[in-house]
Amino acid sequence: MIDALSRAYPLADEIRKLRETRNELIHELATAVGRRERRLINERPSSTGWGHDDFETLQKLRHESESVNRQRISETTTQLTEWYALLARASNEVFIVEHQLR
DSSP: OHHHHHHHHHHHHHHHHHHHHHHHHHHHHHHHHHHHHHHHHHTOOOTTTTTOOOHHHHHHHHHHHHHHHHHHHHHHHHHHHHHHHHHHHHHHHHHHHHHHHO
16 A cells, blocks of 8 residues: 555646646637637738738648647647546556555
8 A cells, every 4th residue: 555655646746737737728729719819910911912922832831830730739639648647547546545445
């Protein structure tokens, strides 16, 4: 039981850190639409500069944006996977302690 408790204690600090990261991510996602709308309003294109991009340039910009988005999704998925694995490890240690207390 002491071994399980000694393994569980450091996991609690890791869980706290990952929960803070998760909360920051959720806040960022929840406010993303508002930030985008504010940026679009503040950075309206001038009528003289609009329409001069060719199709290839627009395609390049789209591909770059999609690449950044895919990378972000991959990193976020990895973070969530690590968080759930940590929760499973902590649950296992708690189970061991509870089982030994019976």
